[in-house]
Amino acid sequence: xxxxxxxxxxxxxxxxxxxxxxxxxxxxxxxxxxxxxxxxxxxxxxxxxxxxxxxxxxxxxxxxxxxxxxxxxxxxxxxxxxxxxxxxxxxxxxxxxxxxxxxxxxxxxxxxxxxx
Numbered sequence: 001x002x003x004x005x006x007x008x009x010x011x012x013x014x015x016x017x018x019x020x021x022x023x024x025x026x027x028x029x030x031x032x033x034x035x036x037x038x039x040x041x042x043x044x045x046x047x048x049x050x051x052x053x054x055x056x057x058x059x060x061x062x063x064x065x066x067x068x069x070x071x072x073x074x075x076x077x078x079x080x081x082x083x084x085x086x087x088x089x090x091x092x093x094x095x096x097x098x099x100x101x102x103x104x105x106x107x108x109x110x111x112x113x114x115x116x
Contacts, residue, residue, distance in 0.1 A: 032085060037078065044074045079114060086110075 031037050048071060054064050087107060094103035 029086075029090065031082070032089075033081070037081065040074065040078050040081075044071055044078070047071045047074065083110070083114070 047067060051064060051067050051071070054067065091100060091103045091107050094100035
C-alpha cells in the first residue's frame with residue numbers, strides 16, 4: 001500500500017490524478033475533490049446570476065460591489081484549491097520523475113497571472 005500525504009488524497013510517490021491519458025496538445029487531470037469543486041463553482045455561478053438581477057433591478061451600487069467582492073473571494077478560493085492540487089500532485093510528480101523544471105516554470109507563470 002502506498003503511503004499517503006495530505007488528507008489521504010495524493011500518494012506520496014506522485015499524483016494518480018494527473019496520470020490520465022493525454023491527447024496531443026491537451027493535458028487532462030482528474031480533480032480529486034471534483035464534486036465539491038463543481039458545487040463551489042455552481043454556487044459562484046448563482047452569485048453571478050444574482051448580480052445580473054441586481055443590475056437589472058437598479059439595485060444600489062455598493063450592494064452590487066459587495067456581491068462582486070464576494071464572488072472574487074469565492075473564485076480565489078477555487079483557484080487556491082486547484083493550485084494546491086496541481087502543486088501537490090502534478091508538479092510533485094514531475095519533480096520526482098525528471099527534476100520538474102518545466103512544471104515549476106509553468107506553476108510560477110500561473111501564480112504570476114493569478115497575482116495580477
